[in-house]
Amino acid sequence: MTRPVVTLLTDFGAGSEHVGALHAVLAAGAPGVDRVDLAHDLPPGDIRAGALVLARLAPLVPGAVHLAVVDPGVGTADRRPVAVALAGGGAIVGPDNGLLGLAARALIAVGAVELPPLPEHLPATFHGRDLFAPVAARLVAGEPLSELGEAVDPAGIAVPALPEPRVGDGELAAEVVMVDRFGNVQLLAREADLAAAGFRRGDRIHASTSDRRHPATVARAFGDVARKGMLVHIDSHGLVAVAVNGGSAAQRIGAEPGGTVSLGRWPVADAG
Template identity: 50%
Template sequence: MGASVGDTAAMGYDWISFTTDYGLADGFPAVCEGVIARIAPHARVLHVTHAVPAQDIRRGAAVLAQAVPYLPTAVHLAVVDPGVGTARRPVAVVTDNGVLVGPDNGLLVPAADVLGGATAAYELTEFHLEPVSATFHGRDVFAPAAAHLAAGTPADRLGPPVDPADLVRPPRPVTRAEPGSLITEVLGVDGFGNVQLAATGLDAEPGSRVHAQVGSRSLEAVVGRTFADAPRGEAVVLVDSAGHVAVAINGGSAARELDARSGERAVLLVARASPPP
């Protein structure tokens, strides 16, 4: 709904996307969705994921940034918040293509960049549920703010302005290409056990052999375009649907083999492609 921030501020939003590390074992996502439904019953909630690894801000930021280009114009509610209840700011970040709501801890800015960059930001000091829990700002601070935005409340009524340049950014991943090698970091692991790296390119021909090392563990892989370019049970290095280099095992879990975790150093050593038979 709406093509510009001014229009959407007046009319609201039909969609709220929702990204957290809450998991599904508890009722936390449903409670937040219930708060939204009471304030903005017209808004449809699109659940991106609630399976971000607990407190993994960088993974949450990557998941959100990779999702938002394919979502409708929306309020994007994101909560991965190990600093809940501390001095970290709750914020709404306005872009020309939607508003992001969540903690100012590095979670939101990569997605804001994808949506064209932050044009304004506001600290969330209004429209809280009372009393505000020190441990559940998703329910008491962020969900109400997202819902009021969806209902048409202008962002500048949520609280005082924040300079977008002062918003917290996550650390930039280290990526360095050298002849025959690529040094980078793990961005995260998906539900299939594929290991997504920060690098967005690999200077190697299909069929080249790769020694992939993450932390102290390693495996041998082939450079391919699809998972099936490696025999079943063997590893392949490819560019995934988000444009990142990834290590996968056809029919298996590269994450389990490499014990990969977000932020770990990854090194790919590339050999020449095998000659045709």
């Protein structure tokens, strides 16, 4: 990378003053450095969703310093603040609460330090502004990781729990990891799981979160089903997703993050 970059990922909300505070600290501490907002609209406090988004977006900016803050335990001893060095250059800075681990594995962590606590005169509830952003600025300016804190084993950086789907002949049940603003429902299952259940493109199946079954078609793209039709497909991140062409799958089937969606063969007798 010819120009130094800091990326930002938070659950602060797009356009919030908290995001502005991070940018202000970075601009003051590392003037001239490019800043890229990866996402600020993550579900509040959803560490797992943040970890998955960070792991799939951080590799798009090789060599960058990645500042990530989804931190419901801020100011407590529940997690340690860390900076993690990456094999291809750059680093990840944020709370070691599961948010950083997937990206650290994807980009191959080669070192890590635990950052020292904030002075008592500073508030305990905004580590993004008062601790993580200053550290990110120092790293992108070229300061060695070893000068920022006490060395810790990078293999110990926490990762979130990612439950495996339950797969059988003609059935698949997986946890909902995310619902986007369109109502698309992303599941913790992959294409191999869909195939293991015996589902192929064009198959008529159902999706449900309760006893009520909703018909769907295994498809590649939204346009492969009629408008307002439901499809099950592999999304742009390689995960199984349930969607409605021109509508909200989450609303139709009652899906929420942390819940379970079951997929099964659509009974012949019920097919219309």
